Amino acid sequence: MTDPLGAARIAIIGGGIVGIALARALTLRGLGEVTVFEKEHRLAAHQTGHNSGVVHAGLYYKPGSLKAELCALGRVAIREFCAEKKLPYREVGKLVVAIDESELPALAEIERRSIANGVPDLRRIDEVAELREIEPHVAGVAAVHSPQTAVVDYAAITEAMAQDVRAGGGSILLGQEVVAMTVEAGRVRVRTAVSEQVFDRVIACAGLQSDVVAKLVGADPSPKILPFRGEYWSLAPERNDLVNGMIYPVPDPRFPFLGVHFTRGVYDDIHVGPNAVPALAREGYRWLAISPKDTWESLTWPGAPSLAKQHWRMGVDEISASLLKTRWFRKARRFVPELRSRDLVAKTAAGVRAQAWGRDGALLDDFAVDQVGPVTLLRNAPSPAATSSMSIADYVIDHFLTVRAD
Ligand SMILES: Cc1cc2nc3c(=O)[nH]c(=O)nc-3n(C[C@H](O)[C@H](O)[C@H](O)COP(=O)(O)OP(=O)(O)OC[C@H]3O[C@@H](n4cnc5c(N)ncnc54)[C@H](O)[C@@H]3O)c2cc1C
Numbered sequence: 001m002t003d004p005l006g007a008a009r010i011a012i013i014g015g016g017i018v019g020i021a022l023a024r025a026l027t028l029r030g031l032g033e034v035t036v037f038e039k040e041h042r043l044a045a046h047q048t049g050h051n052s053g054v055v056h057a058g059l060y061y062k063p064g065s066l067k068a069e070l071c072a073l074g075r076v077a078i079r080e081f082c083a084e085k086k087l088p089y090r091e092v093g094k095l096v097v098a099i100d101e102s103e104l105p106a107l108a109e110i111e112r113r114s115i116a117n118g119v120p121d122l123r124r125i126d127e128v129a130e131l132r133e134i135e136p137h138v139a140g141v142a143a144v145h146s147p148q149t150a151v152v153d154y155a156a157i158t159e160a161m162a163q164d165v166r167a168g169g170g171s172i173l174l175g176q177e178v179v180a181m182t183v184e185a186g187r188v189r190v191r192t193a194v195s196e197q198v199f200d201r202v203i204a205c206a207g208l209q210s211d212v213v214a215k216l217v218g219a220d221p222s223p224k225i226l227p228f229r230g231e232y233w234s235l236a237p238e239r240n241d242l243v244n245g246m247i248y249p250v251p252d253p254r255f256p257f258l259g260v261h262f263t264r265g266v267y268d269d270i271h272v273g274p275n276a277v278p279a280l281a282r283e284g285y286r287w288l289a290i291s292p293k294d295t296w297e298s299l300t301w302p303g304a305p306s307l308a309k310q311h312w313r314m315g316v317d318e319i320s321a322s323l324l325k326t327r328w329f330r331k332a333r334r335f336v337p338e339l340r341s342r343d344l345v346a347k348t349a350a351g352v353r354a355q356a357w358g359r360d361g362a363l364l365d366d367f368a369v370d371q372v373g374p375v376t377l378l379r380n381a382p383s384p385a386a387t388s389s390m391s392i393a394d395y396v397i398d399h400f401l402t403v404r405a406d
Helices: 017-028 066-085 101-116 128-134 154-167 207-216 237-242 292-299 304-323 325-333 389-401
Strands: 009-013 033-038 094-098 123-125 142-146 171-174 180-184 187-191 196-199 201-204 224-235 246-249 262-264 270-272 344-357 368-372 375-380
Touching: 009 017, 009 196, 017 033, 017 154, 017 389, 066 154, 066 389, 094 101, 094 128, 101 142, 123 128, 128 142, 154 171, 187 201, 201 207, 201 389, 207 224, 207 344, 207 375, 224 237, 224 292, 224 325, 237 270, 304 325, 325 344, 344 375, 368 389, 375 389
Parallel strands: 009 033, 009 201, 033 171, 094 246, 201 375
Antiparallel strands: 094 142, 123 142, 180 187, 187 196, 224 270, 224 344, 246 262, 262 270, 368 375
Protein backbone atom coordinates (compact mmCIF):
# COMPACT_ATOMS: atom_id res chain seq x y z
CA MET A 1 0.00 0.00 0.00
CA THR A 2 1.29 3.48 -0.77
CA ASP A 3 1.93 5.75 2.16
CA PRO A 4 0.21 9.09 1.70
CA LEU A 5 1.05 10.11 5.26
CA GLY A 6 4.62 11.11 4.42
CA ALA A 7 5.95 13.27 7.23
CA ALA A 8 2.47 13.84 8.62
CA ARG A 9 1.79 15.36 12.01
CA ILE A 10 -0.59 12.99 13.75
CA ALA A 11 -2.47 13.64 17.01
CA ILE A 12 -3.92 10.87 19.13
CA ILE A 13 -6.55 11.68 21.71
CA GLY A 14 -6.44 9.26 24.65
CA GLY A 15 -3.63 7.67 26.62
CA GLY A 16 -5.31 4.33 27.22
CA ILE A 17 -3.85 1.14 25.77
CA VAL A 18 -5.48 1.63 22.35
CA GLY A 19 -4.23 5.21 21.88
CA ILE A 20 -0.73 4.32 23.06
CA ALA A 21 -0.59 1.14 20.93
CA LEU A 22 -1.51 3.30 17.93
CA ALA A 23 1.12 5.90 18.80
CA ARG A 24 3.70 3.13 19.10
CA ALA A 25 2.77 1.46 15.82
CA LEU A 26 2.85 4.77 13.94
CA THR A 27 6.21 5.66 15.48
CA LEU A 28 7.81 2.26 14.83
CA ARG A 29 6.45 2.18 11.26
CA GLY A 30 7.86 5.68 10.68
CA LEU A 31 4.48 6.95 9.56
CA GLY A 32 4.59 10.42 11.04
CA GLU A 33 5.35 12.66 13.96
CA VAL A 34 3.04 11.59 16.78
CA THR A 35 1.61 13.60 19.69
CA VAL A 36 -0.67 11.96 22.25
CA PHE A 37 -3.06 14.10 24.31
CA GLU A 38 -4.25 12.55 27.59
CA LYS A 39 -6.56 14.52 29.87
CA GLU A 40 -5.46 12.78 33.07
CA HIS A 41 -2.05 13.21 34.67
CA ARG A 42 -1.14 9.56 34.04
CA LEU A 43 -1.64 6.97 31.33
CA ALA A 44 -4.14 4.10 31.63
CA ALA A 45 -6.25 6.12 34.11
CA HIS A 46 -9.62 4.74 32.99
CA GLN A 47 -10.62 1.42 31.39
CA THR A 48 -7.05 0.30 30.73
CA GLY A 49 -6.09 0.60 34.40
CA HIS A 50 -9.39 -0.77 35.74
CA ASN A 51 -10.03 -4.10 34.07
CA SER A 52 -9.73 -7.85 34.67
CA GLY A 53 -6.31 -8.12 33.03
CA VAL A 54 -7.37 -11.06 30.88
CA VAL A 55 -5.78 -11.74 27.50
CA HIS A 56 -8.79 -13.28 25.84
CA ALA A 57 -8.35 -16.20 23.46
CA GLY A 58 -11.52 -15.43 21.48
CA LEU A 59 -14.12 -17.88 22.80
CA TYR A 60 -17.24 -15.74 22.58
CA TYR A 61 -17.05 -13.50 19.56
CA LYS A 62 -19.13 -13.89 16.45
CA PRO A 63 -16.92 -15.65 13.85
CA GLY A 64 -15.87 -13.21 11.13
CA SER A 65 -16.38 -10.14 13.36
CA LEU A 66 -13.62 -7.63 13.96
CA LYS A 67 -13.59 -8.70 17.61
CA ALA A 68 -12.89 -12.32 16.62
CA GLU A 69 -10.21 -11.43 14.09
CA LEU A 70 -8.41 -8.72 16.07
CA CYS A 71 -8.57 -10.62 19.38
CA ALA A 72 -6.75 -13.60 17.83
CA LEU A 73 -4.05 -11.38 16.32
CA GLY A 74 -3.86 -9.14 19.39
CA ARG A 75 -3.38 -12.02 21.82
CA VAL A 76 -0.26 -13.15 19.99
CA ALA A 77 1.05 -9.58 19.71
CA ILE A 78 0.57 -8.90 23.44
CA ARG A 79 2.28 -12.20 24.32
CA GLU A 80 5.28 -11.34 22.16
CA PHE A 81 5.41 -7.77 23.52
CA CYS A 82 5.40 -9.04 27.12
CA ALA A 83 8.19 -11.50 26.29
CA GLU A 84 10.25 -8.76 24.64
CA LYS A 85 9.78 -6.31 27.55
CA LYS A 86 10.00 -8.99 30.26
CA LEU A 87 6.53 -8.14 31.56
CA PRO A 88 4.47 -10.80 33.33
CA TYR A 89 2.27 -12.94 31.06
CA ARG A 90 0.70 -15.96 32.72
CA GLU A 91 -1.36 -18.55 30.88
CA VAL A 92 -3.55 -19.53 33.82
CA GLY A 93 -6.27 -20.91 31.54
CA LYS A 94 -10.03 -20.40 31.49
CA LEU A 95 -12.73 -22.94 32.26
CA VAL A 96 -16.23 -22.02 31.03
CA VAL A 97 -18.52 -24.16 33.13
CA ALA A 98 -22.07 -25.41 32.51
CA ILE A 99 -23.62 -25.73 35.95
CA ASP A 100 -26.41 -28.06 34.82
CA GLU A 101 -27.88 -29.73 31.72
CA SER A 102 -29.94 -26.64 30.81
CA GLU A 103 -26.70 -24.79 29.93
CA LEU A 104 -25.36 -27.45 27.54
CA PRO A 105 -26.80 -25.93 24.33
CA ALA A 106 -25.25 -22.54 25.17
CA LEU A 107 -21.96 -24.26 26.01
CA ALA A 108 -22.08 -26.01 22.61
CA GLU A 109 -22.48 -22.61 20.94
CA ILE A 110 -19.42 -21.27 22.79
CA GLU A 111 -17.49 -24.35 21.67
CA ARG A 112 -18.62 -23.81 18.06
CA ARG A 113 -17.57 -20.17 18.11
CA SER A 114 -14.24 -21.00 19.76
CA ILE A 115 -13.42 -23.56 17.07
CA ALA A 116 -14.44 -21.15 14.30
CA ASN A 117 -12.27 -18.45 15.89
CA GLY A 118 -9.25 -20.77 16.11
CA VAL A 119 -8.92 -20.68 19.92
CA PRO A 120 -5.69 -22.63 20.49
CA ASP A 121 -5.77 -25.98 22.35
CA LEU A 122 -9.46 -25.64 23.20
CA ARG A 123 -10.90 -28.76 24.82
CA ARG A 124 -14.45 -29.84 25.59
CA ILE A 125 -14.78 -31.61 28.94
CA ASP A 126 -17.74 -33.84 29.82
CA GLU A 127 -16.38 -35.72 32.83
CA VAL A 128 -16.63 -34.11 36.25
CA ALA A 129 -13.38 -35.85 37.27
CA GLU A 130 -11.62 -34.13 34.39
CA LEU A 131 -13.08 -30.76 35.36
CA ARG A 132 -11.69 -31.27 38.85
CA GLU A 133 -8.22 -32.04 37.52
CA ILE A 134 -8.16 -28.47 36.22
CA GLU A 135 -10.14 -26.77 39.00
CA PRO A 136 -10.41 -29.10 42.02
CA HIS A 137 -13.11 -27.05 43.78
CA VAL A 138 -15.44 -26.36 40.85
CA ALA A 139 -19.03 -27.58 40.44
CA GLY A 140 -20.59 -28.28 37.05
CA VAL A 141 -21.52 -30.93 34.52
CA ALA A 142 -19.37 -29.93 31.52
CA ALA A 143 -17.02 -27.20 30.37
CA VAL A 144 -14.76 -25.89 27.68
CA HIS A 145 -11.17 -25.23 28.65
CA SER A 146 -8.93 -22.66 27.02
CA PRO A 147 -5.46 -23.25 28.48
CA GLN A 148 -3.88 -20.30 26.66
CA THR A 149 -6.18 -17.62 28.09
CA ALA A 150 -3.74 -15.49 30.05
CA VAL A 151 -3.49 -12.62 32.54
CA VAL A 152 -1.30 -9.53 32.34
CA ASP A 153 -0.95 -6.04 33.79
CA TYR A 154 -2.38 -3.75 31.09
CA ALA A 155 -1.28 -0.53 32.82
CA ALA A 156 2.34 -1.79 32.85
CA ILE A 157 2.05 -2.80 29.19
CA THR A 158 0.76 0.69 28.32
CA GLU A 159 3.71 2.30 30.13
CA ALA A 160 6.15 0.04 28.26
CA MET A 161 4.54 0.93 24.92
CA ALA A 162 4.74 4.62 25.87
CA GLN A 163 8.48 4.27 26.42
CA ASP A 164 8.82 3.06 22.82
CA VAL A 165 6.81 6.07 21.64
CA ARG A 166 9.06 8.51 23.49
CA ALA A 167 12.22 6.66 22.37
CA GLY A 168 10.99 6.93 18.77
CA GLY A 169 10.55 10.71 19.05
CA GLY A 170 6.81 10.87 19.81
CA SER A 171 5.39 13.22 22.46
CA ILE A 172 2.93 12.26 25.17
CA LEU A 173 1.23 15.24 26.78
CA LEU A 174 -0.42 14.44 30.10
CA GLY A 175 -3.05 16.61 31.76
CA GLN A 176 -4.12 18.00 28.37
CA GLU A 177 -7.77 17.54 27.56
CA VAL A 178 -8.71 18.19 23.95
CA VAL A 179 -11.63 20.63 24.17
CA ALA A 180 -12.04 21.71 20.56
CA MET A 181 -11.15 20.61 17.03
CA THR A 182 -11.67 22.54 13.81
CA VAL A 183 -11.08 21.13 10.34
CA GLU A 184 -9.42 23.79 8.14
CA ALA A 185 -8.35 23.05 4.57
CA GLY A 186 -8.04 19.34 5.25
CA ARG A 187 -6.00 19.77 8.43
CA VAL A 188 -7.18 19.81 12.05
CA ARG A 189 -6.64 22.53 14.63
CA VAL A 190 -6.58 20.84 18.05
CA ARG A 191 -7.10 22.92 21.16
CA THR A 192 -6.54 22.16 24.84
CA ALA A 193 -6.67 24.61 27.75
CA VAL A 194 -2.94 25.31 27.34
CA SER A 195 -2.08 24.67 23.70
CA GLU A 196 -3.26 24.94 20.12
CA GLN A 197 -1.61 22.96 17.30
CA VAL A 198 -2.42 21.95 13.74
CA PHE A 199 -2.22 18.32 12.64
CA ASP A 200 -2.62 16.46 9.35
CA ARG A 201 -4.53 13.63 10.96
CA VAL A 202 -6.21 13.01 14.32
CA ILE A 203 -7.20 9.65 15.78
CA ALA A 204 -9.51 9.68 18.80
CA CYS A 205 -9.30 6.72 21.18
CA ALA A 206 -11.20 8.39 23.98
CA GLY A 207 -12.92 5.38 25.57
CA LEU A 208 -15.73 6.60 27.83
CA GLN A 209 -15.61 10.01 26.13
CA SER A 210 -15.66 8.68 22.53
CA ASP A 211 -19.03 10.24 21.70
CA VAL A 212 -18.13 13.55 23.39
CA VAL A 213 -14.95 13.80 21.31
CA ALA A 214 -16.83 12.74 18.15
CA LYS A 215 -19.21 15.65 18.67
CA LEU A 216 -16.24 18.07 18.62
CA VAL A 217 -15.89 17.40 14.87
CA GLY A 218 -19.62 17.29 14.15
CA ALA A 219 -19.81 13.49 13.85
CA ASP A 220 -23.13 11.70 14.28
CA PRO A 221 -23.98 11.64 18.03
CA SER A 222 -24.87 7.95 17.56
CA PRO A 223 -23.52 5.63 18.79
CA LYS A 224 -23.50 7.10 22.25
CA ILE A 225 -21.52 5.72 25.15
CA LEU A 226 -23.45 3.94 27.87
CA PRO A 227 -21.18 3.62 30.89
CA PHE A 228 -21.47 0.25 32.68
CA ARG A 229 -19.58 -0.15 35.92
CA GLY A 230 -17.98 -3.50 36.74
CA GLU A 231 -17.32 -4.18 40.42
CA TYR A 232 -15.16 -6.90 41.95
CA TRP A 233 -14.88 -8.63 45.29
CA SER A 234 -11.49 -9.98 46.33
CA LEU A 235 -11.05 -13.51 47.57
CA ALA A 236 -9.36 -13.65 50.99
CA PRO A 237 -5.71 -14.57 50.27
CA GLU A 238 -5.83 -17.60 52.60
CA ARG A 239 -8.56 -19.05 50.32
CA ASN A 240 -6.57 -18.56 47.09
CA ASP A 241 -6.27 -22.32 46.70
CA LEU A 242 -9.99 -22.47 45.77
CA VAL A 243 -9.21 -21.28 42.25
CA ASN A 244 -6.28 -22.20 39.98
CA GLY A 245 -6.97 -20.01 36.95
CA MET A 246 -10.26 -18.62 35.68
CA ILE A 247 -13.74 -20.04 36.27
CA TYR A 248 -16.43 -18.45 34.10
CA PRO A 249 -20.14 -19.12 33.67
CA VAL A 250 -21.59 -19.97 30.26
CA PRO A 251 -22.41 -16.49 28.98
CA ASP A 252 -25.14 -15.12 26.84
CA PRO A 253 -22.98 -14.46 23.72
CA ARG A 254 -24.68 -11.04 23.40
CA PHE A 255 -23.35 -10.09 26.84
CA PRO A 256 -20.19 -12.11 27.40
CA PHE A 257 -19.19 -9.78 30.24
CA LEU A 258 -22.17 -10.79 32.39
CA GLY A 259 -22.11 -13.42 35.09
CA VAL A 260 -19.97 -13.52 38.21
CA HIS A 261 -16.64 -15.19 37.52
CA PHE A 262 -13.35 -15.93 39.25
CA THR A 263 -10.02 -14.71 37.85
CA ARG A 264 -6.53 -15.32 39.21
CA GLY A 265 -4.72 -12.08 38.42
CA VAL A 266 -1.16 -11.76 37.26
CA TYR A 267 -0.01 -10.97 40.81
CA ASP A 268 -1.91 -14.00 42.23
CA ASP A 269 -4.78 -11.95 43.63
CA ILE A 270 -8.14 -13.61 42.94
CA HIS A 271 -11.05 -11.39 42.08
CA VAL A 272 -14.67 -12.33 41.82
CA GLY A 273 -16.58 -10.25 39.27
CA PRO A 274 -17.01 -7.97 37.49
CA ASN A 275 -20.74 -7.44 37.36
CA ALA A 276 -22.30 -4.83 35.07
CA VAL A 277 -24.40 -2.04 36.56
CA PRO A 278 -25.32 1.25 34.89
CA ALA A 279 -22.85 3.91 36.02
CA LEU A 280 -24.40 7.25 36.91
CA ALA A 281 -21.35 9.06 35.53
CA ARG A 282 -19.03 8.20 32.64
CA GLU A 283 -16.14 7.96 35.05
CA GLY A 284 -18.25 6.94 38.04
CA TYR A 285 -16.34 4.31 39.99
CA ARG A 286 -18.81 4.24 42.91
CA TRP A 287 -22.61 4.43 43.24
CA LEU A 288 -22.28 7.90 44.75
CA ALA A 289 -20.28 9.27 41.82
CA ILE A 290 -23.17 10.88 39.97
CA SER A 291 -23.05 13.20 36.97
CA PRO A 292 -26.53 14.68 36.46
CA LYS A 293 -25.53 15.54 32.86
CA ASP A 294 -24.36 12.00 31.96
CA THR A 295 -27.37 10.42 33.67
CA TRP A 296 -29.84 12.79 31.99
CA GLU A 297 -28.25 12.18 28.58
CA SER A 298 -28.56 8.39 29.00
CA LEU A 299 -32.15 8.58 30.22
CA THR A 300 -33.28 10.84 27.38
CA TRP A 301 -31.43 8.97 24.59
CA PRO A 302 -34.00 7.78 21.99
CA GLY A 303 -32.98 4.14 22.52
CA ALA A 304 -33.44 4.25 26.30
CA PRO A 305 -37.05 2.96 26.46
CA SER A 306 -36.27 0.06 24.13
CA LEU A 307 -33.14 -0.93 26.08
CA ALA A 308 -34.99 -0.69 29.40
CA LYS A 309 -37.88 -2.78 28.05
CA GLN A 310 -35.59 -5.53 26.76
CA HIS A 311 -33.13 -5.76 29.62
CA TRP A 312 -34.83 -4.46 32.80
CA ARG A 313 -34.82 -7.91 34.43
CA MET A 314 -31.10 -8.31 33.88
CA GLY A 315 -30.58 -4.73 35.17
CA VAL A 316 -32.51 -5.39 38.39
CA ASP A 317 -30.58 -8.63 38.93
CA GLU A 318 -27.18 -6.95 38.48
CA ILE A 319 -28.08 -3.93 40.63
CA SER A 320 -29.38 -6.08 43.48
CA ALA A 321 -26.21 -8.20 43.40
CA SER A 322 -24.19 -4.99 43.54
CA LEU A 323 -26.05 -3.70 46.60
CA LEU A 324 -26.48 -7.02 48.45
CA LYS A 325 -23.39 -9.10 49.09
CA THR A 326 -25.53 -12.19 49.80
CA ARG A 327 -26.88 -12.18 46.24
CA TRP A 328 -23.40 -11.90 44.81
CA PHE A 329 -22.13 -14.63 47.10
CA ARG A 330 -24.93 -17.01 46.07
CA LYS A 331 -24.11 -16.49 42.41
CA ALA A 332 -20.41 -17.18 43.01
CA ARG A 333 -20.99 -20.20 45.26
CA ARG A 334 -22.82 -22.05 42.48
CA PHE A 335 -19.41 -22.51 40.83
CA VAL A 336 -17.31 -23.04 43.94
CA PRO A 337 -19.56 -24.62 46.62
CA GLU A 338 -16.84 -24.46 49.29
CA LEU A 339 -16.88 -20.66 49.10
CA ARG A 340 -18.05 -18.97 52.31
CA SER A 341 -19.49 -15.46 52.47
CA ARG A 342 -16.61 -14.29 54.64
CA ASP A 343 -14.14 -15.41 51.92
CA LEU A 344 -15.29 -12.45 49.81
CA VAL A 345 -13.44 -9.46 51.24
CA ALA A 346 -13.37 -5.78 50.26
CA LYS A 347 -15.03 -4.67 47.08
CA THR A 348 -12.14 -3.42 44.97
CA ALA A 349 -11.01 -1.74 41.79
CA ALA A 350 -14.22 -1.07 39.94
CA GLY A 351 -13.92 -0.22 36.28
CA VAL A 352 -16.37 1.48 33.94
CA ARG A 353 -16.94 -0.04 30.50
CA ALA A 354 -17.49 2.21 27.51
CA GLN A 355 -20.27 0.40 25.68
CA ALA A 356 -21.66 2.10 22.58
CA TRP A 357 -25.40 1.99 21.89
CA GLY A 358 -27.40 3.20 18.94
CA ARG A 359 -30.47 5.42 18.65
CA ASP A 360 -32.59 2.26 18.45
CA GLY A 361 -31.38 1.14 21.89
CA ALA A 362 -29.24 -1.73 20.52
CA LEU A 363 -25.83 -2.22 22.10
CA LEU A 364 -23.11 -2.28 19.43
CA ASP A 365 -21.55 -5.70 19.44
CA ASP A 366 -18.43 -5.17 17.36
CA PHE A 367 -15.56 -2.69 17.41
CA ALA A 368 -16.57 0.40 15.41
CA VAL A 369 -14.52 3.12 13.69
CA ASP A 370 -15.80 6.30 11.95
CA GLN A 371 -14.04 8.76 9.69
CA VAL A 372 -14.84 12.48 9.49
CA GLY A 373 -12.43 14.03 6.97
CA PRO A 374 -8.94 13.83 8.50
CA VAL A 375 -10.28 12.63 11.88
CA THR A 376 -10.58 8.91 12.67
CA LEU A 377 -12.85 8.08 15.60
CA LEU A 378 -12.89 4.83 17.56
CA ARG A 379 -16.54 4.72 18.52
CA ASN A 380 -16.72 1.31 20.23
CA ALA A 381 -13.72 -0.41 21.80
CA PRO A 382 -14.98 -2.47 24.76
CA SER A 383 -13.54 -5.82 25.85
CA PRO A 384 -11.53 -7.46 24.27
CA ALA A 385 -9.99 -4.16 23.13
CA ALA A 386 -7.13 -4.36 25.65
CA THR A 387 -6.23 -7.84 24.32
CA SER A 388 -6.67 -6.54 20.76
CA SER A 389 -4.99 -3.14 21.23
CA MET A 390 -1.97 -3.83 19.01
CA SER A 391 -4.03 -5.37 16.22
CA ILE A 392 -6.62 -2.57 16.44
CA ALA A 393 -3.68 -0.19 15.94
CA ASP A 394 -2.56 -2.00 12.78
CA TYR A 395 -6.16 -2.26 11.54
CA VAL A 396 -6.78 1.48 11.97
CA ILE A 397 -3.49 2.39 10.28
CA ASP A 398 -4.03 0.04 7.34
CA HIS A 399 -7.72 0.79 6.77
CA PHE A 400 -8.04 4.44 7.73
CA LEU A 401 -4.66 6.18 7.82
CA THR A 402 -2.65 4.93 4.89
CA VAL A 403 -5.51 5.90 2.60
CA ARG A 404 -6.17 9.52 1.75
CA ALA A 405 -8.58 11.42 4.03
CA ASP A 406 -10.40 13.09 1.10
C1 LIG B 1 -14.42 -3.81 34.35
C2 LIG B 1 -13.73 -4.04 33.03
C3 LIG B 1 -13.11 -5.26 32.76
C4 LIG B 1 -12.48 -5.47 31.53
N1 LIG B 1 -11.76 -6.61 31.33
C5 LIG B 1 -11.05 -6.74 30.19
C6 LIG B 1 -10.19 -7.87 30.01
O1 LIG B 1 -10.02 -8.68 30.91
N2 LIG B 1 -9.52 -8.00 28.82
C7 LIG B 1 -9.69 -7.09 27.81
O2 LIG B 1 -9.09 -7.29 26.73
N3 LIG B 1 -10.45 -6.00 27.96
C8 LIG B 1 -11.12 -5.80 29.14
N4 LIG B 1 -11.86 -4.69 29.34
C9 LIG B 1 -11.95 -3.70 28.25
C10 LIG B 1 -10.68 -2.87 28.13
O3 LIG B 1 -10.25 -2.40 29.40
C11 LIG B 1 -10.94 -1.69 27.19
O4 LIG B 1 -11.54 -2.19 26.02
C12 LIG B 1 -9.65 -0.97 26.81
O5 LIG B 1 -8.94 -0.62 27.97
C13 LIG B 1 -9.98 0.25 25.98
O6 LIG B 1 -8.82 1.05 25.87
P1 LIG B 1 -8.94 2.53 25.36
O7 LIG B 1 -7.58 3.04 25.23
O8 LIG B 1 -9.84 2.55 24.17
O9 LIG B 1 -9.78 3.29 26.50
P2 LIG B 1 -9.33 3.92 27.90
O10 LIG B 1 -8.38 3.05 28.62
O11 LIG B 1 -10.59 4.25 28.62
O12 LIG B 1 -8.57 5.24 27.49
C14 LIG B 1 -9.21 6.36 26.94
C15 LIG B 1 -8.43 7.58 27.40
O13 LIG B 1 -8.87 8.74 26.70
C16 LIG B 1 -8.73 9.84 27.57
N5 LIG B 1 -9.55 10.94 27.08
C17 LIG B 1 -10.90 10.96 26.93
N6 LIG B 1 -11.30 12.14 26.43
C18 LIG B 1 -10.18 12.89 26.23
C19 LIG B 1 -9.95 14.22 25.73
N7 LIG B 1 -10.96 15.00 25.32
N8 LIG B 1 -8.69 14.67 25.69
C20 LIG B 1 -7.66 13.89 26.08
N9 LIG B 1 -7.81 12.63 26.59
C21 LIG B 1 -9.07 12.14 26.64
C22 LIG B 1 -9.20 9.27 28.91
O14 LIG B 1 -8.75 10.03 30.01
C23 LIG B 1 -8.61 7.87 28.87
O15 LIG B 1 -7.36 7.78 29.51
C24 LIG B 1 -12.49 -4.44 30.54
C25 LIG B 1 -13.08 -3.21 30.82
C26 LIG B 1 -13.67 -3.00 32.07
C27 LIG B 1 -14.21 -1.64 32.38
